[in-house]
Amino acid sequence: MTATLAGGLLIGDDRIIESSGGTYVHIYPATGQPNAHIPLAGADEIDRAVASGWEAHREWMSLTVDRRRDLLTDLADAVHENLEWPGPAQRRRLRGANLLRRQRDPA
Secondary structure: OOOOOOOOOEOOEEEEOEEEEEEEEEEEEOOOOOEEEEEEOHHHHHHHHHHHHHHHHHHHHHOOHHHHHHHHHHHHHHHHOOOOOHHHHHHHHHHHHHHHHHHHHHO
């Protein structure tokens, strides 16, 4: 089964579903089979992203140093409050590692 990743490219506030750069087919290493098509940015999307980045840079630099510090502190707090460790992917890896360890070193 091959899926196209939901969401596409994010440029500024815009979600770009179709891109001029085509797609990359991701191969799942465990099976050797494709499992996702990943949209790639072409020249048009890169130009839009660079322009969006410069606009964001101008907005950021227009803020005072204290305001930038406060925004970064708020961002760090939000990340910390919403950090789930271990998350589902990490729990799967930990379970797999524990299973391998038990098979190798039975108690």
